[in-house]
Each structure stands twice: as C-alpha cells, then as structure tokens.
Amino acid sequence: MHMAQAVAAPVAASRKRGVFGSPLTRREAIMGYLFISPWLIGFVVFLAGPIIASFVLSFTRYSPGRDPVWLGLSNYARMFSDDLFYHSLRVTTIYTLFSVPLGLITALGLAVLLNQKVIGQRVFRTIFYLPSLISGVAVAIVFAWIFNARFGVVNYFLSLLGLPGPNWLGDPDWTMPAFILMSLWGVGGTVVIFIAALQGVPLELYEAAQLDGAGSWKRFLHITLPMISPVILFSLITGIIGTFQTFAVSYIMTGGGPANASLFYLLYLYRNAFTWFEMGYASALAWFLFLIILICTAILLRTSDLWVHYEGLGRK
Amino acid sequence: MAAIPFKRHSAQWYVRQIARNVVVYGLLIGLGAIFILPFLWSVTSSLRETGAPLSFPPQFLPTQFNWGNYVRVFEMIPFATFFRNSVIVTTLAVFGELLSASLVAFGFARLRFPGRNLLFIVLLSTMMIPYPVTMIPSFILWVRGLGMANTFGPLVLPPFFGPAFSIFLLRQFFMTINTELDEAAKIDGASEFRIYWQIILPLAKPALATIAIFSFMANWNDFLTPLIYLSDRNLYTLALGINFLRNMRGGGELALQMAGAVMFVAPCIILYFLAQRFVIQGIVTTGLKG
Numbered sequence: 001m002h003m004a005q006a007v008a009a010p011v012a013a014s015r016k017r018g019v020f021g022s023p024l025t026r027r028e029a030i031m032g033y034l035f036i037s038p039w040l041i042g043f044v045v046f047l048a049g050p051i052i053a054s055f056v057l058s059f060t061r062y063s064p065g066r067d068p069v070w071l072g073l074s075n076y077a078r079m080f081s082d083d084l085f086y087h088s089l090r091v092t093t094i095y096t097l098f099s100v101p102l103g104l105i106t107a108l109g110l111a112v113l114l115n116q117k118v119i120g121q122r123v124f125r126t127i128f129y130l131p132s133l134i135s136g137v138a139v140a141i142v143f144a145w146i147f148n149a150r151f152g153v154v155n156y157f158l159s160l161l162g163l164p165g166p167n168w169l170g171d172p173d174w175t176m177p178a179f180i181l182m183s184l185w186g187v188g189g190t191v192v193i194f195i196a197a198l199q200g201v202p203l204e205l206y207e208a209a210q211l212d213g214a215g216s217w218k219r220f221l222h223i224t225l226p227m228i229s230p231v232i233l234f235s236l237i238t239g240i241i242g243t244f245q246t247f248a249v250s251y252i253m254t255g256g257g258p259a260n261a262s263l264f265y266l267l268y269l270y271r272n273a274f275t276w277f278e279m280g281y282a283s284a285l286a287w288f289l290f291l292i293i294l295i296c297t298a299i300l301l302r303t304s305d306l307w308v309h310y311e312g313l314g315r316k
Numbered sequence: 317m318a319a320i321p322f323k324r325h326s327a328q329w330y331v332r333q334i335a336r337n338v339v340v341y342g343l344l345i346g347l348g349a350i351f352i353l354p355f356l357w358s359v360t361s362s363l364r365e366t367g368a369p370l371s372f373p374p375q376f377l378p379t380q381f382n383w384g385n386y387v388r389v390f391e392m393i394p395f396a397t398f399f400r401n402s403v404i405v406t407t408l409a410v411f412g413e414l415l416s417a418s419l420v421a422f423g424f425a426r427l428r429f430p431g432r433n434l435l436f437i438v439l440l441s442t443m444m445i446p447y448p449v450t451m452i453p454s455f456i457l458w459v460r461g462l463g464m465a466n467t468f469g470p471l472v473l474p475p476f477f478g479p480a481f482s483i484f485l486l487r488q489f490f491m492t493i494n495t496e497l498d499e500a501a502k503i504d505g506a507s508e509f510r511i512y513w514q515i516i517l518p519l520a521k522p523a524l525a526t527i528a529i530f531s532f533m534a535n536w537n538d539f540l541t542p543l544i545y546l547s548d549r550n551l552y553t554l555a556l557g558i559n560f561l562r563n564m565r566g567g568g569e570l571a572l573q574m575a576g577a578v579m580f581v582a583p584c585i586i587l588y589f590l591a592q593r594f595v596i597q598g599i600v601t602t603g604l605k606g
Contacts, residue, residue, distance in 0.1 A: 025428065028427050028428055028429065028508070029427075029428065029429035029430060030429075031423075031427055031508045032423050032427035032428065032429030032432065033423075033429055034423075035419050035420060035422055035423030035427060035508070035512070036419075036420045036423035036424060036435065036478075038416040038419060038420055038476065038477050038478045039416070039420040039439065039477065039478030039480075039483060040435075041477055042416075042474065042476075042477025042478045043438070043439075043442065043477075043478075045457075045477070046450065046454060046474055046477060047442055047445065047450060049453070049457075050449075050450035050452075050453035050454050050457065051445065051449060051450060051453075053453035053456070054449055054450060054452055054453045057452065057453065064456065064459070064460055065460075110347065113340060113343055113344055113347075114344075116340050118340060118341065118344065124344050124348055126592075127348045127351055127352050128347075128348070128351055130351075130355070130585065130588070131351055131354070131355075133533065133581075133584045133585060133588055134581055134584070135533075135536075135537030135538075135539070135555065135581075135584075136537070136539055137537065137539050137555045137558060137559060137580070138537075138558070138577045138580055138581045141558060141559070141562055141573055141574075141576075141577050142354055142357075142358050142574070142577055143354070145361070145570060145573070145574075146357070150370075150372070151370040151372050151374065152374070153353065153354075153357055153374050156372065156373050156374050185351065185354065189599055192596060192599045192600065193599060193600065196599075196600040241446065244446070245446055245447065245448065247539070247540055248539040248540065251539075251543075252539075252559050252562075266448055269448055270540075273451070273452050273455075274455075274544060279452050279456070282452055283452050285448075286446075286448040286449045286451065286452065287449065289446060289448055289449070290445070290446055290448075290449045293444075293446055294444075297444070
C-alpha cells in the first residue's frame with residue numbers, strides 16, 4: 001500500500017540529479033552509506049548471516065561443541081514422522097484459527113462501541129487498552145490463578161450462572177479454550193487501530209446512506225466494513241504471524257501441558273534447540289515455521305482482492 | 317450517527333435513542349468490568365494475608381493491606397538486582413535503538429546514494445522474517461563465536477544495529493520534514509551530521525518518543541531472549557525473575573506471586589500514563605500493538 005508510495009518518491013528524486021555527478025554528490029553518497037552502516041552491518045551479521053546459517057544447519061545434526069554432521073534432507077523427513085511436530089503444529093493452528101478471528105471480532109465490536117459518543121470515552125478506551133501493555137510473563141502468572149479450578153475467578157462466575165467450572169489448565173480438553181479466552185484480554189492494541197480506522201471513514205458516506213434509508217446495520221455492512229477492510233487485513237496478517245510465535249504464556253503457565261495440550265510450535269522448537277540441543281532439527285522446524293507464515297501471508301494477500309476495498313482503486 | 321438537522325423527532329425516535337444508550341453503556345460497563353477485573357483481583361490478592369486459605373468467592377477489592385508481602389518478595393528473590401538488570405538492559409537497548417534507527421533513517425530519508433531504494437526494500441522485507449529463524453545461529457554466534465553467554469551483550473547490542481521497524485517509522489517521519497531547512501544549512505556549510513543532530517532530531521522528538529516507549533515495553537517484557545542467554549541468576553532480568561519466584565520453594569503463595577507481578581508491570585503502566593499521547597499515536601501510525 002503506502003510502502004510503494006514511500007519507495008517511489010526518492011526514485012524520482014535521484015533521477016533528477018545524476019548518480020555520482022560531482023564531488024558534492026559523491027560526498028553525499030559516502031555519507032549516506034556511513035549513516036546506514038549500523039543497519040548494513042546488523043543486516044549482514046545478525047540477519048543475512050544467521051538466515052543462511054540456519055538454512056545450512058537445517059540439513060545437519062548439530063549440537064554446540066560438536067562438529068555439524070551433514071544429514072541431507074533427513075531433518076525434514078524426520079519432521080513428517082514426528083508425532084510431536086504434528087501435535088504442536090495442530091495446537092498452534094487451532095489456537096490461531098480461534099484466537100485471531102475471535103480477537104478481530106472482539107476488537108471490532110469494542111472499537112464500534114468506543115467510537116460512539118459516550119460519556120467517559122477516554123476512561124473506557126484506557127480500560128480496554130491497558131491489558132495489552134501486560135506482557136506474556138505477567139499474564140501467564142496472573143491467569144494461571146484466574147483459571148484455577150477451585151478458587152479461580154472464571155469458575156466463580158460460571159458458578160454464579162449455575163454452570164460447573166472445568167479444570168481449565170488441568171484438563172487437556174479445556175486448556176486450549178483457556179488460552180484462547182486469555183488472548184482476548186489483550187485485544188486492546190487492535191481496538192486502538194480499529195478506532196482510528198473507523199474515524200477515517202468519511203461521514204458523508206453515512207449521511208448519504210441514511211438519506212437513502214439504510215439502517216445502521218446496513219450502513220455497518222456496506223460502508224464501515226469495506227472502508228476499514230485494509231486495516232482488518234493488516235491485523236489479520238500480523239495476528240497470524242504473532243500467534244504462530246506464541247511462547248512465553250505456554251512456557252510459564254502450563255509448560256506445554258497437560259498431556260501436551262498447550263505444546264505450541266515455538267515451545268517445541270525451543271525445547272529441541274535449547275533443552276535437547278538438537279539445533280539442526282530445530283533449524284528445520286524454524287524454516288518450516290517461516291514457510292507457513294509466508295504461505296499464510298501470500299494467500300491472504302492474493303485473496304484480499306476479493307474482500308479488501310482500497311479507496312480510489314475501485315473493485316476489480 | 318449524525319441526525320439530520322431541522323427534523324422533528326418522533327416519540328419513537330427518542331425511545332430508540334434511549335434503548336440504544338442503555339445497550340451501549342450496558343456493554344461498555346459490563347465488558348469494561350471484565351477487562352479491569354484481573355487488575356483489581358491481582359492487586360487485591362497481592363495484599364491478602366499469606367498462608368491464609370484462598371477465599372471463595374474471590375475478592376476483587378482489598379479488605380486487608382499486608383504491604384509486607386511486597387517486602388517479602390525482595391527477601392525471597394534478589395528483586396532489587398533483577399530490577400536493576402532490567403533497567404540496565406532496557407535503558408541500553410532503548411538508547412541503542414534510538415541512536416541507530418535515527419542515523420539509518422536519516423540516511424534513507426535525506427541522503428542520496430546508489431542502491432538506496434533497493435536497500436530500503438531489503439530493509440522492509442526483513443520485517444517479515446520471524447525471530448525463530450535467526451534465533452539458533454544468533455545463539456551460536458553470541459555464545460560460541462563471541463563468548464557472550466551470561467552477559468547482557470546479546471540483549472543490548474542488537475538494537476545498536478538498526479531495528480528495521482523503527483528505521484521504517486522514523487524514515488517515514490523524516491520524509492515529512494521540509495527539506496528547505498537542511499538545504500539552507502547545507503549552503504551555510506553544515507555537515508550532514510550537524511543537520512541530523514541539530515535540525516532533524518529536535519523536530520523528530522514525538523516520533524523518537526514513540527519509538528522509545530515501544531522499545532521500552534518490548535525489552536522490559538522480553539522473556540525468550542533472556543531465557544536463552546542468561547542462566548546466571550545474578551543476571552536475570554525481572555521477566556525471568558518473577559517466573560523464578562513462582563517456581564521456587566515457598567513461591568507457590570498467591571500473594572507473593574501477585575506482589576511480584578504488580579511490581580513487574582507497574583513501570584509499563586506508569587510509562588503509559590505519562591506518555592499516553594505518544595503511545596496511541598504510535599499504534600495508530602504504525603499498526604504496532606504494544
């Protein structure tokens with residue numbers, strides 16, 4: 001979107017002058033490289049280098065202190081016969097399939113509510129935003145108690161409704177629902193983004209629709225949703241990238257249990273790399289994760305023509 | 317939505333407005349209560365008497381104030397040391413990120429050099445790469461290559477080498493600053509570094525504040541990186557420290573865990589209230605979620 005514009009402007013600027021035309025522009029070029037050198041060095045040392053190394057490692061057996069042993073494709077073959085790999089992938093996928101869409105719907109609902117003219121708007125916005133400031137560590141420690149089967153807050157409210165409270169973090173069937181519920185507590189960041197998007201929708205559109213007799217639900221469906229769809233797409237992509245890298249909450253709250261019910265992909269990868277020092281295999285797992293994220297993003301971007309509305313471009 | 321002016325409203329219209337308000341306020345207050353409850357409950361629990369049986373129904377407002385629980389946390393774990401470690405790591409990382417990101421962004425936004433656009437596209441695409449892909453070779457590099465296991469190096473040095481997201485944000489901001497000022501300074505013979513330092517940076521204070529806050533939150537809360545690199549307990553950051561408290565003998569006590577969690581979270585909450593404006597602006601312009 002705006003990345004393309006951002007890149008286009010300097011192209012025009014650099015064509016006006018020649019490259020290396022005079023001593024002055026040569027000096028400017030040298031200064032330019034100097035200014036960006038921290039990133040250039042960081043890119044080579046901390047990014048490009050490790051990426052290549054990770055790719056090479058994924059074809060080896062390697063643990064620190066020993067020479068890597070070339071294995072060819074066996075790490076990848078091993079993945080597809082590894083039950084825990086499949087299991088962690090399934091856990092992470094189920095979590096993503098529920099927590100991302102539910103999070104977007106919750107955030108959108110809250111954003112619409114907070115966008116109404118209400119007294120105490122700022123206070124409400126703060127209340128909904130604050131939880132997203134809390135990190136995985138603190139969230140895990142607090143929610144381990146909130147989901148406590150006997151004394152927990154959640155089961156207390158269920159008991160008020162006359163419902164039996166499950167053993168959330170002790171019963172493998174209820175662990176994933178607990179993680180998903182917990183993730184909804186942190187939607188505040190998305191709410192803020194959505195509020196900004198809602199405020200960007202031109203009021204004339206609503207007024208025109210109202211004159212045409214469209215009710216508020218129709219206006220939401222045919223004006224609000226299409227107008228903010230680019231932001232929804234963005235939040236969907238960043239949400240998926242985020243949930244596929246869930247780590248701290250499961251590491252701290254359940255340690256991946258019970259019965260591996262919360263063995264997230266990154267937790268399994270972490271154990272391979274840093275508990276069992278199977279760094280070659282862990283690198284293969286990391287590359288597979290990268291692939292999944294790339295494919296998800298590509299699919300969403302490719303299919304976005306169907307449902308994302310870009311102002312000024314019209315629909316194809 | 318905005319009512320059409322000079323139209324008399326019917327009684328039905330007023331009834332609908334009232335019903336609408338009841339629904340909106342009902343939902344806001346109900347959901348707001350759910351969102352704020354974990355905060356109230358943790359603070360209340362942090363002040364309960366240790367060793368007493370857990371209360372059911374749970375308490376949401378404190379009836380007792382055992383502030384001594386907070387002191388006990390300092391005695392059970394070297395809390396002051398963990399806190400200091402977190403402050404050191406976070407301060408250095410924020411400083412490094414501000415310095416390197418602003419230098420690099422200035423280069424991309426203000427100076428012309430061959431390959432600039434290609435390099436900027438490379439920079440943008442690096443934001444796509446998930447951390448786990450580089451995690452293992454980086455570990456090998458830091459620990460085996462540079463011998464920096466159990467130092468703050470692996471936590472603090474990478475921000476000095478240009479984090480892509482902050483560079484992107486600052487570069488966009490620098491592009492909006494009028495070039496007339498630097499052209500004038502250039503004619504007066506000012507060096508690029510002086511233009512960066514004396515013209516651009518002072519104008520970019522709001523953007524720098526936004527980056528500083530998000531960098532603070534990210535580094536203060538980071539769990540995975542210190543977990544990988546720090547095994548010496550004296551070097552633990554607070555994120556590792558409160559997890560350590562939870563797992564140690566006698567750490568199963570609710571009140572102490574909550575006291576630890578409250579003290580861990582407090583700096584982020586305070587910072588948010590001090591700099592609310594920058595936080596909200598930052599989220600809106602970058603799509604970053606904090």
